[in-house]
Amino acid sequence: xxxxxxxxxxxxxxxxxxxxxxxxxxxxxxxxxxxxxxxxxxxxxxxxxxxxxxxxxxxxxxxxxxxxxxxxxxxxxxxxxxxxxxxxxxxxxxxxxxxxxxxxxxxxxxxxxxxxxxxxxxxxxxxxxxxxxxxxxxxxxxxxxxxxxxxxxxxxxxxxxxxxxxxxxxxxxxxxxxxxxxxxxxxxxxxxxxxxxxxxxxxxxxxxxxxxxxxxxxxxxxxxxxxxxxxxxxxxxxxxxxxxxxxxxxxxxxxxxxxxxxxxxxxxxxxxxxxxxxxxxxxxxxxxxxxxxxxxxxxxxxxxxxxxxxxxxxxxxxxxxxxxxxxxxxxxxxxxxxxxxxxxxxxxxxxxxxxxxxxxxxxxxxxxxxxxxxxxxxxxxxxxxxxxxxxxxxxxxxxxxxxxxxxxxxxxxxxxxxxxxxxxxxxxxxxxxxxxxxxxxxxxxxxxxxxxxxxxxxxxxxxxxxxxxxx
Amino acid sequence: xxxxxxxxxxxxxxxxxxxxxxxxxxxxxxxxxxxxxxxxxxxxxxxxxxxxxxxxxxxxxxxxxxxxxxxxxxxxxxxxxxxxxxxxxxxxxxxxxxxxxxxxxxxxxxxxxxxxxxxxxxxxxxxxxxxxxxxxxxxxxxxxxxxxxxxxxxxxxxxxxxxxxxxxxxxxxx
Numbered sequence: 159x160x161x162x163x164x165x166x167x168x169x170x171x172x173x174x175x176x177x178x179x180x181x182x183x184x185x186x187x188x189x190x191x192x193x194x195x196x197x198x199x200x201x202x203x204x205x206x207x208x209x210x211x212x213x214x215x216x217x218x219x220x221x222x223x224x225x226x227x228x229x230x231x232x233x234x235x236x237x238x239x240x241x242x243x244x245x246x247x248x249x250x251x252x253x254x255x256x257x258x259x260x261x262x263x264x265x266x267x268x269x270x271x272x273x274x275x276x277x278x279x280x281x282x283x284x285x286x287x288x289x290x291x292x293x294x295x296x297x298x299x300x301x302x303x304x305x306x307x308x309x310x311x312x313x314x315x316x317x318x319x320x321x322x323x324x325x326x327x328x329x330x331x332x333x334x335x336x337x338x339x340x341x342x343x344x345x346x347x348x349x350x351x352x353x354x355x356x357x358x359x360x361x362x363x364x365x366x367x368x369x370x371x372x373x374x375x376x377x378x379x380x381x382x383x384x385x386x387x388x389x390x391x392x393x394x395x396x397x398x399x400x401x402x403x404x405x406x407x408x409x410x411x412x413x414x415x416x417x418x419x420x421x422x423x424x425x426x427x428x429x430x431x432x433x434x435x436x437x438x439x440x441x442x443x444x445x446x447x448x449x450x451x452x453x454x455x456x457x458x459x460x461x462x463x464x465x466x467x468x469x470x471x472x473x474x475x476x477x478x479x480x481x482x483x484x485x486x487x488x489x490x491x492x493x494x495x496x497x498x499x500x501x502x503x504x505x506x507x508x509x510x511x512x513x514x515x516x517x518x519x520x521x522x523x524x525x526x527x528x529x530x531x532x533x534x535x536x537x538x539x540x541x542x543x544x545x546x547x548x549x550x551x552x553x554x555x556x557x558x559x560x561x562x563x564x565x566x567x568x569x570x571x572x573x574x575x576x577x578x579x580x581x582x583x584x585x586x587x588x589x590x591x592x593x594x595x596x597x598x599x600x601x602x603x604x605x606x607x608x609x610x611x612x613x614x615x616x617x618x619x620x621x622x623x624x625x626x627x628x629x
Numbered sequence: 630x631x632x633x634x635x636x637x638x639x640x641x642x643x644x645x646x647x648x649x650x651x652x653x654x655x656x657x658x659x660x661x662x663x664x665x666x667x668x669x670x671x672x673x674x675x676x677x678x679x680x681x682x683x684x685x686x687x688x689x690x691x692x693x694x695x696x697x698x699x700x701x702x703x704x705x706x707x708x709x710x711x712x713x714x715x716x717x718x719x720x721x722x723x724x725x726x727x728x729x730x731x732x733x734x735x736x737x738x739x740x741x742x743x744x745x746x747x748x749x750x751x752x753x754x755x756x757x758x759x760x761x762x763x764x765x766x767x768x769x770x771x772x773x774x775x776x777x778x779x780x781x782x783x784x785x786x787x788x789x790x791x792x793x794x795x796x797x798x799x800x801x802x803x
Binding site: 337365 | 728729730731733766767770779782783784785786787788789790791792793795796797798799
């Protein structure tokens with residue numbers, strides 16, 4: 159009798175475990191110490207059967223999801239009227255004035271980089287760095303010939319031959335152990351330039367660093383075209399600008415392009431998501447990229463995995479925000495985010511507005527024959543003014559990653575652009591130029607750019623007989 | 630059988646009855662107390678995170694039920710305990726796909742917790758006016774859970790193999 163009841167009890171407990179799913183899964187995982195994959199594996203599909211939950215989550219990056227107010231992953235032109243219609247003026251003379259689209263999910267990385275009109279016969283291997291899983295092997299095999307090699311003729315065919323995937327599993331995980339890892343040497347070198355040794359990274363750090371391999375500001379080093387992050391003087395827009403005007407200049411890197419309206423040697427900023435976040439309120443509090451962009455989501459019954467569908471946390475607010483901000487309703491939190499983003503975007507558009515005027519005022523200085531040194535002086539302010547809004551505009555959070563730094567930078571941007579306009583105005587008045595007419599002409603070109611329907615032709619309207627091209 | 634029982638001396642029967650009663654009530658009391666305890670509650674994975682933050686708090690000597698169950702009288706307490714317990718059993722077994730993404734206290738639970746804060750901290754409320762917010766946790770939001778949303782593991786080098794081990798997902802609510 160005693161034995162029978164003991165067995166009945168054991169059975170009951172076992173039943174509870176089976177129903178609640180307590181033991182299944184964990185045991186299997188413990189037996190498997192490595193994945194059995196090759197250390198060199200770069201195909202996303204090789205991971206599919208081993209990690210079905212994560213793979214399925216990753217493949218959701220293919221979904222063209224509904225736009226958030228200021229972003230989203232539907233591939234359409236950034237020049238659309240509800241986005242940034244005057245960028246073809248601001249980036250005039252550069253590829254970004256020709257083709258600049260809202261970016262899609264990671265699974266499209268290879269397809270979209272290959273198809274963008276910004277890639278041409280002259281493009282270099284470095285452009286593939288954050289798109290293809292073959293890059294670590296390409297760097298190992300080709301060295302400097304990877305960075306500076308021809309994109310279309312040398313590097314891309316080689317990556318295809320290696321059976322590459324778009325940014326995926328092996329970029330952040332060791333294929334054998336699945337431990338997080340850094341595969342892009344640019345990050346390791348850049349962190350070293352700030353005195354940080356990646357070898358000492360904590361679990362928390364790694365949850366930032368895997369993203370920081372790509373979601374950062376960079377330039378191509380003049381000696382070998384290597385992707386380089388300008389961090390040695392700090393992460394703030396002003397500090398990176400200081401870096402470009404000192405360290406990068408000494409290396410021989412002066413500009414990304416010469417502006418076609420103002421003739422200014424310009425810098426183009428790229429998505430400094432890591433830099434803004436890490437010094438922002440969440441970054442300072444120890445929150446990582448992964449905490450909000452890869453929240454724990456319930457899949458497969460009640461088990462939770464880190465989401466591998468990278469998107470705006472505005473789409474996963476319950477998981478991304480609610481885990482910590484449990485004392486606030488999601489609605490309240492969303493309103494707070496929107497307040498920050500609305501204020502930010504209004505300030506960004508104002509800063510861009512002033513920047514446009516600055517470019518045209520300098521154009522008029524050139525055509526009116528203002529003194530060379532005054533033009534140079536004004537151009538320096540134009541360059542800095544544009545950098546300070548562009549580094550914020552290029553960032554993916556519409557100000558949310560670091561509202562304070564974003565607003566500071568936009569304010570400083572307007573200040574710089576106004577300094578250029580002031581210098582120009584003084585010279586133009588001396589030369590008897592009609593300022594009212596100049597302002598009217600600026601409105602005319604803006605209207606022409608705005609109204610052109612073909613996004614690739616908008617840039618052509620930024621210059622005309624009154625504002626001749628300066629390239 | 631009953632005849633045999635009744636044939637026993639009434640005094641002895643009474644003694645046995647009292648003895649059995651004592652044993653039964655001890656078992657019940659101990660059993661109920663155990664099922665209020667952090668050890669018992671944390672035996673479900675989903676409570677791992679709240680248990681961790683609790684043991685790291687100034688309230689670590691209390692039991693879960695001290696704050697999470699009403700203490701007006703034993704009947705109210707047991708009713709609430711049964712209600713909550715049945716709910717938890719259901720969600721942890723058959724209703725697992727209905728567990729919300731992130732766990733928050735229900736309105737009912739918030740009210741119970743708040744009353745329990747007041748029960749113990751009555752004196753403070755008399756000494757310092759507390760009339761600004763609706764509930765204690767509006768200000769004291771990290772008491773006792775939530776001091777840190779990450780445990781110390783996050784600030785150490787990553788554990789090799791950890792991700793591979795958890796590839797099927799974890800039952801922890803974090």
